[in-house]
Amino acid sequence: MMLDKPLVIAGKTIGSRLITGSGKYRNDQIIKDVLKSAECDVITVAIRRVDFDKPEQNMLNYIPKDKILLPNTSGARTAEEAVRIAELARATGCGDWVKVEVINDQKYLLPDNIETIKATEILVKKGFKVFPYMCPDLPSARRLVDAGAVSVMPLGAPIGSNRGLKTREMVQIIIDEIKIPVIVDAGIGKPSHATEAMEMGADAVLLNTAIASSPDPVLMARAFKLAVEAGRLAFLAGMGGVSFSANASSPLTGFLDDNYKFE
Amino acid sequence: MKVSVNGNIMDIEDNTSVFKLLKDKKIDSNTVVVEINLDIVDRDNYNTHIIKPNDSIEILRFVGGG
Numbered sequence: 001m002m003l004d005k006p007l008v009i010a011g012k013t014i015g016s017r018l019i020t021g022s023g024k025y026r027n028d029q030i031i032k033d034v035l036k037s038a039e040c041d042v043i044t045v046a047i048r049r050v051d052f053d054k055p056e057q058n059m060l061n062y063i064p065k066d067k068i069l070l071p072n073t074s075g076a077r078t079a080e081e082a083v084r085i086a087e088l089a090r091a092t093g094c095g096d097w098v099k100v101e102v103i104n105d106q107k108y109l110l111p112d113n114i115e116t117i118k119a120t121e122i123l124v125k126k127g128f129k130v131f132p133y134m135c136p137d138l139p140s141a142r143r144l145v146d147a148g149a150v151s152v153m154p155l156g157a158p159i160g161s162n163r164g165l166k167t168r169e170m171v172q173i174i175i176d177e178i179k180i181p182v183i184v185d186a187g188i189g190k191p192s193h194a195t196e197a198m199e200m201g202a203d204a205v206l207l208n209t210a211i212a213s214s215p216d217p218v219l220m221a222r223a224f225k226l227a228v229e230a231g232r233l234a235f236l237a238g239m240g241g242v243s244f245s246a247n248a249s250s251p252l253t254g255f256l257d258d259n260y261k262f263e
Numbered sequence: 264m265k266v267s268v269n270g271n272i273m274d275i276e277d278n279t280s281v282f283k284l285l286k287d288k289k290i291d292s293n294t295v296v297v298e299i300n301l302d303i304v305d306r307d308n309y310n311t312h313i314i315k316p317n318d319s320i321e322i323l324r325f326v327g328g329g
Contacts, residue, residue, distance in 0.1 A: 059324075059327060
């Protein structure tokens with residue numbers, strides 16, 4: 001059996017091709033349980049104001065120290081705001097990985113590719129390892145690669161929608177043409193969506209709502225872990241041919257009347 | 264003196280350091296990042312950085328996100 005090449009991003013070897021978010025959980029303890037169940041290595045986080053009514057509350061207490069934090073620039077509407085948030089994240093000492101998320105559309109939360117490219121150019125020059133969240137179009141993906149992004153993260157469907165890979169064709173083009181790791185991010189709602197993305201050749205998937213909104217997030221995290229592995233194995237194995245008509249699984253019997261007239 | 268902290272106007276004593284402000288709010292300084300007038304204050308300088316009148320202070324930390 002062909003062994004998989006490890007996923008290497010920004011010089012780091014990542015064991016799991018499932019990246020999870022930390023948002024939307026009822027309490028922080030669930031995050032810890034989900035991470036254990038999902039066995040992922042990278043987790044996204046956001047930056048917000050401290051709640052002075054709960055000064056001791058610190059979500060990081062529930063994230064094992066061996067996990068890699070991927071802070072996002074959620075909240076940013078412009079490249080300038082994304083850069084500001086990235087600098088704040090780095091100042092915490094968590095490292096220089098950053099997911100650039102620049103959104104000025106409140107209805108669909110679709111990322112602004114132009115501002116995303118601008119932010120990526122600036123942040124790469126400042127030494128960040130940039131993971132840009134983008135609307136899947138190939139020219140923008142190419143600009144992100146040229147800007148020095150370490151990955152591109154095309155969306156499957158609007159954030160939190162659980163609708164699956166509505167942008168499938170465009171994502172497939174990016175997977176086929178872009179040589180740096182492609183991580184499908186947003187819209188994945190079911191494990192089968194994650195499997196689909198991996199079968200298509202995505203290097204990893206990122207999802208949050210699909211796990212957090214399930215009545216049993218810990219069990220759903222396990223389902224996603226297996227789904228990503230299944231999709232990756234299928235991609236490595238290679239799919240068989242697809243046809244409109246049937247291809248019998250067993251040859252003609254020989255012992256049944258070969259003169260039978262089929263319709 | 265009046266300063267803005269996380270979007271709210273507050274009264275604090277003159278010559279309050281960042282570290283003291285965090286301590287008064289019962290915040291562990293290792294768990295936050297502090298920005299004053301859009302400049303990030305280095306954690307090593309929390310003790311020595313004195314807050315000035317009308318400073319706009321943001322005290323931020325990591326929270327859940329996707």
